[in-house]
Amino acid sequence: MNNFEFYNPVKVVFGKGSISRLAALIPHKSKVLLVYGGGSIKRNGIYTQVIETLKSFDLIEFSGIEANPHYETCMDAVKLVKEQAVDFLLAVGGGSVIDATKFIAAAACFEGEPWEILSKGAEIKKALPLGAVITLAATGSEMNERAVISRVSTKEKLNFASPLVFPQFAVLDPEVTYSLPAKQTANGVVDSFIHVIEQYLTYPVQAKVQDAFAESLMKIIVEEGLKVLDHPHDYEIRANLMWAATNALNGWIGQGVPQDWSSHRIGYALTAQFGLDHAETLAVILPGVMTYMQKAKEEKIIRLGEVVFNLQETTKEKQIFQTIAACEEFFRKMGLKTRLHEYGITEGDLNILVEPVRQMNWKLGEQGNINWEVAREILLLRV
Amino acid sequence: MNNFEFYNPVKVVFGKGSISRLAALIPHKSKVLLVYGGGSIKRNGIYTQVIETLKSFDLIEFSGIEANPHYETCMDAVKLVKEQAVDFLLAVGGGSVIDATKFIAAAACFEGEPWEILSKGAEIKKALPLGAVITLAATGSEMNERAVISRVSTKEKLNFASPLVFPQFAVLDPEVTYSLPAKQTANGVVDSFIHVIEQYLTYPVQAKVQDAFAESLMKIIVEEGLKVLDHPHDYEIRANLMWAATNALNGWIGQGVPQDWSSHRIGYALTAQFGLDHAETLAVILPGVMTYMQKAKEEKIIRLGEVVFNLQETTKEKQIFQTIAACEEFFRKMGLKTRLHEYGITEGDLNILVEPVRQMNWKLGEQGNINWEVAREILLLRV
Numbered sequence: 001m002n003n004f005e006f007y008n009p010v011k012v013v014f015g016k017g018s019i020s021r022l023a024a025l026i027p028h029k030s031k032v033l034l035v036y037g038g039g040s041i042k043r044n045g046i047y048t049q050v051i052e053t054l055k056s057f058d059l060i061e062f063s064g065i066e067a068n069p070h071y072e073t074c075m076d077a078v079k080l081v082k083e084q085a086v087d088f089l090l091a092v093g094g095g096s097v098i099d100a101t102k103f104i105a106a107a108a109c110f111e112g113e114p115w116e117i118l119s120k121g122a123e124i125k126k127a128l129p130l131g132a133v134i135t136l137a138a139t140g141s142e143m144n145e146r147a148v149i150s151r152v153s154t155k156e157k158l159n160f161a162s163p164l165v166f167p168q169f170a171v172l173d174p175e176v177t178y179s180l181p182a183k184q185t186a187n188g189v190v191d192s193f194i195h196v197i198e199q200y201l202t203y204p205v206q207a208k209v210q211d212a213f214a215e216s217l218m219k220i221i222v223e224e225g226l227k228v229l230d231h232p233h234d235y236e237i238r239a240n241l242m243w244a245a246t247n248a249l250n251g252w253i254g255q256g257v258p259q260d261w262s263s264h265r266i267g268y269a270l271t272a273q274f275g276l277d278h279a280e281t282l283a284v285i286l287p288g289v290m291t292y293m294q295k296a297k298e299e300k301i302i303r304l305g306e307v308v309f310n311l312q313e314t315t316k317e318k319q320i321f322q323t324i325a326a327c328e329e330f331f332r333k334m335g336l337k338t339r340l341h342e343y344g345i346t347e348g349d350l351n352i353l354v355e356p357v358r359q360m361n362w363k364l365g366e367q368g369n370i371n372w373e374v375a376r377e378i379l380l381l382r383v
Numbered sequence: 384m385n386n387f388e389f390y391n392p393v394k395v396v397f398g399k400g401s402i403s404r405l406a407a408l409i410p411h412k413s414k415v416l417l418v419y420g421g422g423s424i425k426r427n428g429i430y431t432q433v434i435e436t437l438k439s440f441d442l443i444e445f446s447g448i449e450a451n452p453h454y455e456t457c458m459d460a461v462k463l464v465k466e467q468a469v470d471f472l473l474a475v476g477g478g479s480v481i482d483a484t485k486f487i488a489a490a491a492c493f494e495g496e497p498w499e500i501l502s503k504g505a506e507i508k509k510a511l512p513l514g515a516v517i518t519l520a521a522t523g524s525e526m527n528e529r530a531v532i533s534r535v536s537t538k539e540k541l542n543f544a545s546p547l548v549f550p551q552f553a554v555l556d557p558e559v560t561y562s563l564p565a566k567q568t569a570n571g572v573v574d575s576f577i578h579v580i581e582q583y584l585t586y587p588v589q590a591k592v593q594d595a596f597a598e599s600l601m602k603i604i605v606e607e608g609l610k611v612l613d614h615p616h617d618y619e620i621r622a623n624l625m626w627a628a629t630n631a632l633n634g635w636i637g638q639g640v641p642q643d644w645s646s647h648r649i650g651y652a653l654t655a656q657f658g659l660d661h662a663e664t665l666a667v668i669l670p671g672v673m674t675y676m677q678k679a680k681e682e683k684i685i686r687l688g689e690v691v692f693n694l695q696e697t698t699k700e701k702q703i704f705q706t707i708a709a710c711e712e713f714f715r716k717m718g719l720k721t722r723l724h725e726y727g728i729t730e731g732d733l734n735i736l737v738e739p740v741r742q743m744n745w746k747l748g749e750q751g752n753i754n755w756e757v758a759r760e761i762l763l764l765r766v
Contacts, residue, residue, distance in 0.1 A: 001622045003398025008391070014639060015386025206619040208603045209626050216595030224591070236589040239384045243592050243639075252635075256397065256626075 001207040004256040010143045011169040014243065016235070018173045019046070022053045022090075025131060025169045030088035031058045033081055035101045037065045037093045044179040046135060050092055060084055065093065068271055068278065069100035071115060071151040074107060081108045081128070089130040091167070094184070095139025095191075098132045099147035102165035105130045118149055118158040127164040133171040136180060137242035138188030138279075140195060140249025142170035150272060155356060157268035172246065174238035182229050186334040187279035189225035192245035193218060193330070194282040198261050199254035201290070201300050202366035207257045214253045215307045220244045222308060222330055229335070260297075262364035263289050266375050269357050274345055283331035283338050288378040289365075290324045296367060340383045347383050350376060384590040387639040393526045394552040397626065399618070401556045402429070405436045405473075408514060408552045413471035416464055417444045418484045420476045427562040429518060433475055443467055448476065451654055451661065452483035454498060454534040457490060464491045464511070472513040474550070477567075478522025478574075481515045482530035485548035488513045501532055501541040510547040516554040519563060520625035521571030521662075523578060523632025525553035533655060538739060540651035555629065557621035565612050569717040570662035572608035575628035576601060576713070577665045581644050582637035584673070584683050585749035590640045597636045598690045603627045605691060605713055612718070643680075645747035646672050649758050652740050657728055666714035666721050671761040672748075673707045679750060723766045730766050733759060 013021050026032060032054065041047040051059070062077045080086070081104060091101035107114035109126040116122035132142040141147065145166045150157040177185065200214040224240045231237055247253065266289075267281030276284075294301060298320065305311035305323030313319035328338050337343060357372050364370035370378070396404050409415060415437065424430040434442070445460045463469070464487060474484035490497035492509040499505035515525040524530065528549045533540040560568070583597040607623045614620055630636065649672075650664030659667075677684060681703065688694035688706030696702035711721050720726060740755050747753035753761070 001398070001619065001626070003401065005394065005396050007394040011388065011390040012638075013388050015384070018386065206623065207626075208607070208623045209599065209630055212599030212603065213596055216592065216599055220591045220595065236384065240589070240591045243384070243590075247592055255395075 001205055001210075001256040002258070006251060006255050007163065008143065008166065008251055010166050010250070012143060012172065012246070013169060014172045015239075016173060016175055018171050019049045019133060019176070020053050022050065022131075022133070022171060023056065025171070026054070026057065026088055026090065027129070031084065031086050032060070032088045032090050033077070033084070033086040034059055034061045035065060035077065035089060035091050035093075035097055035104065036061070036063050037097050039063060041092055041135060044176070046092060046133070046176050050090075050133065060086065065097045065100045067096050068148075068150045068157060069096045069103070071118070071149050072153070074100050074103045074149060075114070077104045078107045078114070087128065089128055090133070091130060092133045092135065094134065094136035094188075095141040098134065098139070098141040098167070099149065101130050101132070102141070102147040103149050103160070104128075105165055106160075106162060115151070117160050119156075121160065124162040124164050127162065130165065130167050131169045131171070132167040134242075135176050136184055136188050137174075137177060137238070137245040138191045140192070140246055142167060142172065143246050143250035148268065155272045157272040170246070172242055174235055174242045177238050177242065178233045180232070182232070182335065185228055185232065186336060187277055188245060189221060189228065189241065190283050190331055190334055190336055191279040192241075192248040193221045193225070194263060194286055195248040196221070196253065197286065198263060199257060199259050201297050201304065202258040202260050203296065204299050205257055210253050210255060210257050213247070215304075217244050217248055217253065218304070218308045221248070225330075225334060258366040260289070260364070260366045262370045262375070265362065265364050266378065269353055272356070273353055274343065274349070276343060280336060280343070283336040284340055284343075284382050285378065287324050287328045287338060288381040290327065291381055292374070292378045293365065294320050294324075338382075340379065345383070347380060350379055384588055384593075384639040385641070389634060389638050390546065391526065391549065391634055393549050393633070395526060395555065395629070396552060397555045398622075399556060399558055401554050402432045402516060402559070403436050405433065405514075405516070405554060406439065408554070409437070409440065409471055409473065410512070414441045414467065414469050415443070415471045415473050416460070416467070416469040417442055418448060418460065418472060418474050418476075418480060418487065419444070419446050420448045420480050422446060424475055424518060427559070429475065429516070429559050433473075433516065443469065448480045448483045450479050451531075451533045451540060452479045452486070454501070454532050455536070457483050457486045457532060458497070460487045461490045461497070470511065472511055473516070474513060475516040475518065477517065477519035477571075478524040481517065481522070481524040481550070482532065484513050484515070485524070485530040486532050486543070487511075488548055489543075489545060498534070500543050502539075504543065507545040507547050510545065513548070513550050514552045514554070515550040517625075518559050519567055519571050520557075520560060520621070520628040521574045523575070523629055525550060525555065526629050526633040531651065538655045540655040553629070555625055557618055557625045560621050560625065561616045563615070565615070565718065568611055568615065569719060570660055571628060572604060572611065572624065573666050573714055573717055573719055574662040575624075575631040576604045576608070577646060577669055578631040579604070579636065580669065581646060582640060582642050584680050584687065585641040585643050586679065587682050588640055593636050593638060593640050596630070598687075600627050600631055600636065601687070601691045604631070608713075608717060641749040643672070643747070643749045645753045645758070648745065648747050649761065652736055655739070656736055657726065657732070659726060663719060663726070666719040667723055667726075667765050668761065670707050670711045670721060671764040673710065674764055675757070675761045676748065677703050677707075721765075723762065728766070730763060733762055
């Protein structure tokens with residue numbers, strides 16, 4: 001096991017009716033900015049629940065956060081925060097809304113050009129306090145200190161992390177996910193599965209707790225994920241998927257182990273250039289990373305096949321091949337495409353990616369050996 | 384899954400050499416009280432490491448914390464804290480030292496008689512900040528807000544909990560456990576195994592993540608526990624046991640599930656009356672609780688046998704019987720006794736327990752149906 005440091009002060013409030021706890025969670029007399037997305041929370045009743053429970057607070061609203069939240073939109077919110085002297089941010093939505101709210105919290109207190117938080121890793125010395133109500137089990141953003149923001153004008157999608165943007169609380173009510181479109185539910189399942197994979201599928205370092213926890217989460221996400229589209233109103237399925245998704249990216253399973261976030265990073269570039277959903281990019285790329293890197297990841301791929309997909313092939317080669325196939329099949333069963341051509345992206349289109357990505361000087365993967373040329377080979381496997 | 388709230392702000396610093404991080408973890412210019420036990424940290428070099436790294440701090444010491452730390456001893460430390468205007472407490476030791484330090488932190492700021500924190504659950508409004516360096520993988524106290532304190536004069540052993548006594552940090556260096564006596568290592572293994580059992584072995588509520596994590600921890604504790612006495616200097620075994628023990632009682636696996644701490648509570652009474660080590664009481668009592676409560680715990684016992692001990696008996700009854708036997712066999716392999724008569728305690732001796740315990744008005748177990756009469760039946764099974 002590698003050395004590690006772990007810290008996560010997010011208070012989790014989990015279960016039926018937990019939105020009603022909001023008024024007790026937000027500091028008394030705060031001026032609250034409610035941040036949300038395109039208005040689905042108004043259709044499914046969550047908005048009304050939140051407004052009801054917060055009626056004693058001075059509350060203003062900022063809506064219109066997009067999927068892959070835009071820097072430009074966040075900066076409009078920052079302007080509002082400053083004008084109105086907001087002192088608490090409440091994100092109500094999926095990972096995009098929470099990510100945006102984290103960035104707004106940091107940008108509102110930042111001296112200088114806030115884009116540098118993303119582009120240059122500029123240090124954050126202060127951030128507004130925030131809380132989160134999640135409406136989609138997927139990103140784990142509700143219980144971590146990370147966010148991903150996109151800039152439309154330059155087609156960039158970049159991330160940042162700071163302990164100052166941990167939400168003070170995360171409200172997780174599985175019932176709010178009943179009304180999600182199947183596509184979003186499926187994306188969330190695949191996203192959380194791949195979050196676990198990226199902290200697991202490297203090489204073993206005898207971190208038995210972390211490995212067993214990761215394997216448990218993948219098994220649960222596959223089992224419950226394959227049921228949820230047929231049973232969208234089943235509380236236990238929704239609850240287990242929600243809690244698994246939080247566990248997948250709250251830092252816990254990734255302590256003391258090597259990690260490989262290359263599928264995510266390559267995926268950001270695909271989203272920025274071609275507009276694919278985040279989970280769509282992952283379902284395409286991961287089987288390519290597994291195939292291309294199968295020697296380096298051999299032991300873990302074999303075990304993943306055994307533990308998560310009950311595979312017991314007669315040779316290493318077959319076990320690896322079938323495990324990669326099982327992952328791809330799982331994504332397809334969830335309704336996601338797994339090939340670039342299915343999104344109309346050709347070998348030639350990949351050249352468009354070259355310039356912005358080359359500037360990033362990638363050294364991805366647990367060995368740092370996935371540069372742009374390797375990433376291109378991986379993507380070619382997925383055309 | 385049941386509703387739950389979870390909060391745990393302890394910063395974990397894990398790995399080789401992590402004691403050297405201490406100076407950066409304690410607030411600058413603190414007046415530090417170093418709290419430790421009987422002096423084993425002086426023999427194994429940990430004391431020197433701590434003193435070295437903290438040489439720029441104003442540091443005083445309080446040693447002599449016992450196993451099952453005494454209220455009387457803690458109150459001597461409180462006196463010192465007040466006289467010397469200490470503003471940070473550093474526990475260096477096992478669960479007893481950390482528990483004592485938590486109580487000292489709360490008692491030093493308490494108005495009135497601090498015993499009431501334990502005897503009456505008196506509210507703690509303030510506590511001194513504390514940090515912990517653990518020297519024994521066992522109690523999980525380094526990453527929770529709980530403590531157990533004994534009062535010699537009245538033969539009572541009581542617990543309390545408050546978010547104000549979460550350590551600010553927990554330093555976990557597996558190497559410091561190399562020199563532990565085999566007996567202490569074995570006690571720690573059994574203690575942490577039973578911590579998991581007490582959050583797992585009730586009835587299922589479809590909490591798949593929590594159950595799978597608990598099963599993972601028990602499997603790891605059994606596998607590594609059975610190796611550690613023969614390989615006390617194996618870093619990976621020590622590291623996995625240490626991290627498993629922290630995970631066993633940092634609150635994570637117990638969220639949203641019913642719990643049954645009856646083995647612990649009955650064990651406290653045995654320790655207070657007859658002086659058995661904490662783990663010794665658990666190894667005796669748990670098989671009794673499992674046997675007496677086997678109907679109510681049926682589903683979970685059967686699964687425990689399958690997952691942790693690879694048992695596949697042909698009938699429910701056999702599976703339950705063999706699973707209980709496997710737990711007892713595990714404790715015996717770790718060198719612990721599992722019968723009261725082996726400690727010289729007879730049926731007649733149990734009557735000594737009656738009065739103090741009857742006053743506690745026990746309603747233990749996940750159904751609250753273990754009162755003193757039931758506990759006595761359980762203990763009679765273990766004579």
